[in-house]
Amino acid sequence: MNFETSTLKAQFKLPIKSKEExxxxxxxxxxxxxxxxxxxxxxYEELLNFPNLETLYFENCTLDFLAMSILTKLNKLKKLYLINCEILDDNSKLLANLNLENLVIDHTVLNFNNLPILKASNITLARIDMPNIKIITENLDIANVTYQNIDFLNNIIASTIKVPYQMYIQNENVFNLLSSKIIVLEENTNFVYKEVN
Amino acid sequence: MAEFKYCNYPLNDFDGYIPYIVTGKITKDDVAAINNDSNKKLLILKNTVNQDSQIIGKISKEKALFSVLGGLDYLQKNKYRHPHYLKRTINSPKVLSEIIKFFEQIESKLRPFWNDTEKCLYVYKTLVEKCHYQYDGEAENETLDGNDYKVIKSLSGLLFDRLVCVGFALAFKEEMDRLGIPCYYQSYQNHHAWNVVKLEGAYRGIDLTWDCYHKKNNKCTFNYFGRTPKFYENKHHCLDNEPEERKFNLVPFQDEELKSHLKNIGEELVKTFPLKTFENIKGETIKYYNVVEEDYTKYYIDLFGKLVVVYLQDQIMPDSGLTIENIEKALTNDGFIGLKPENKTPDYNLYQRSDGSTFLISKEFNHQKNVAEFCYLDIVNQNNANQIRRSFILSENNLAEITDETIKLYIADELLSKKRLESKLKDFNGYIGYIGEDYKKHYSPKFEQELNIQGHRR
Known part of the structure; x- marks a missing residue:
């Protein structure tokens, strides 16, 4: 077992040997x-030893085709966190095929040009350039993304969108016309400034 | 042995665990006594200072649980006497052992000669870069050792790298307590938490949460380390309705002050540098790492697994000047390829062990009392490639100036044997002790204690 995981360590069962465990x-x-x-x-192939994984964090990993295709085989995977990772170019499409409840992409290099759609019940994008791709979700948190303009809003279908203060203030009219509920955070904090719609 | 004093505080009904205030280090004998006692105990610790993760982990959770007061000192502050605060302080022995291991790992990277500000900056940076603020939808609670923990608001969040403001502030205070740096947990109840730390004689505001939330490229910005007091005047840091919180007169760090400290903490205890390669005019592959200086370029060379350093004048092209023959000749010329300049002395002392391995020791960097810090360089294999490892070691011997080859061999084989060095870097923050006039190895426990060396606290 090569995984050095704080989650596993916290369960105090390393080294785990039996399949049942x-x-x-x-x-x-x-x-x-x-x-x-x-x-x-x-x-990454060792992930297949965990058929009941529901939540998976990758930190500081480079995910190649093998790693991403293994994810598609984890049928119970509901929550995926990609933190400080790099998804190699050709594998982004596989990400779109995962049926996730929670998807967090934080400071992760991802070639969004190859990604047709992002779909999950809750999506958090942080410390990345806001992609102009189709996003379908209930709750979208983009309070910590970088962006050039807000054209990406045309491609978002979400019940709630959490946005940073500056993004809202500079485009107040646009946001007020959206059908989504907008949660605006205070400038430079993660406290709620106001909710609109 | 630790002292266990019955705590006459209304915690008596804590699932049948009888509260005791514990002072001093819990020993193996204490563990045996706890595990053999018929009573279940709630062991209340002020903090985890001096506690050994391995010893703590051997206590049965059926016999004892820990309550680490830290920032949530319910014995001192009424506002933390609500059960939900108490619960955040509770850890099973195994969970607490893992938490202590987390802190020990951070402490093992500290350079003993860093001052308190630098140690504090390093801890701040590590927590910001290692942990993340809880994402929307991410669980607040986790099951640990069979029990439910509100991880984001307690030290146990460190095991998941997931915290919110309360958790960040508790973790920071705990590490500062362990390092003996005065630190205070500040809480605007049910809203926000942060820290005040005393550095260089003044109180400084610390808000890890803000930095973690706004880190750029996962790098700590240090924008919320000792910021202007005005920052703490906003409504989220308001303590007007918190009579039990001490109000501090905060003093900010000047940018130049911080820059100087940050430069130092960039030089961690151990760092590795990948070797570059080029083919010289003779077709030989040279593996090197170079540092360009004013008159000379310094080349660290992997010479068939041995680390050597040579100096080349800039006008000599490496592909013609840097041949194996020239490098070997230079080793008999204080490292200089070509003429050795009169006003230039080599920066490093080359040591060789009996097994043929070599290492370089630089001139001393810092000096306190009888101990000096030296830069140690050798070649290590990481990820199937040789790399240059630079470490900082401390010794009472002046390792940079010793010229006697017999003594050097003795130091290389004994004081700095490969096995001993690894142990000293891992568990003693690089303090290797010294060879005395009796030609035996010595170390100073007093020095270890004064400089907060990891091994001493275990």
Whole structure:
């Protein structure tokens, strides 16, 4: 078992040996860099040993075709967190095929040109350039994205969108006309400034 | 052994666990006594200072739970006497052991000669870059060791890298307590939490949450480390209705002050540098790492697994000047390829162990009392490639100036044997001790204590 995961460590069962024990695991964190800065070896194929995974965190990982195709085989996966990762170009499409409740993409290199659609019940995009692609979700959090303009709004179908203060203030009329509920955060904080619509 | 004092505080009904205030380090004997006692105990710790993760982890949760007061000191402050605050302080022995391991890992990277501000900055940076603010929809609670924990608002969130303001402020205070740096947890109840830390004689405001939420490219901005007091005048940091919170006269750091400290913390205890390669005029592949200086370029060379350093005048092209023959000749010429200039002395002292491995020791960097900090360089294999490792080590011996080859060999094989070095870097923040006049290895426990060296606290 090559996974060095705080989630697993917290369960105090490493090293896990039996298949039954692995099947009980519903939440896993895969982090290629340990707290002490060591780069750890990660064999993504071992994820198939966790058929009941519901929540999966990738941190500091480069996800190649193999890794992404393995995700499509985790049928119970509901929540995916990509933090400080890199998704190699040709694999973004696989991300769109996952049937997720929660999708968080935080400071992750992703070629959105190859990504036809992002779909999940809750989507958080943070510390990335806001992509101009179709996004279908209940709750979209884009309070921490960078953006050139707000053309991307044309492609978003969401019940609620959490946006940063500056984005809202500069485009107040546009946001007020949207059918989505808009949650505006205070400038430079994560406290709610106001809700509109 | 630790002292256990019955706590006459209305916690008596805490699931049958009888509250005791614990002072001092819990020892293996204490663990045996706790595990053999018929009573279940709630062990109340002021903080985790001096506690050993491995010893704590051996306590049975059927016999004891821990309540780490930290920022939520319900014995001192009425406002934390609500059960939901108490619950945030509770950890099973195994969970607490894992939490302490997290702090120990951070502490193992600290350079002992960093001052308190630098240690504080390093902790701040590590927490900001390692952890994330809870995402929308992400769970607040997790099951740990069979129990439910509100991880985002307690130290246990460190095991998931997931916190909110309360968790960040509690974690920061705990680490500052462990390092002996005065730190205060400030709470605007049910709204926000942050810290005040005393550095360089003044109180400084610290808001990790703000930095974590606004980190750029996952890098800490330090924008909320010792900021202007005006920042703390906003409504989220308002303590007007918090009579139990101490109001501090905050002093900001000047940009130049912080820059100087940040430069130092960029030089961690251990860092590796990848080797570059080029083919010289003779077709030999040279693996090197170079540093360009005013008159010379310094080349660290992987010479068949041995690390050596040579100096080349800029006008000499590396592909013609940097040949194996020239490098080997330079080693008998204080590292200079070509004429050795009169006014230039080598920066490094080259040591060789009996097994043939070599390492370089630089001139001393810092000096306190009888101990000096030296830069140690060697070659390590990481991810199937040789890399240059730069570490900082501390010793009472002046390792940079020793010329006697017999003593150097003894130091290389004994004081700085490969195994001993790894252990000293991992568990003793690079303090290797010294070879005395009796030709035996020594170390100073007093020095370890004064400089907060990791090994001493275990």
């Amino acid at each position: 692995l099947e009980k695991i519903k939440k896993l964190k895969v982090n290629k860099i340990s707290l002490s800065g060591e780069i750890l070896k990660v064999n």
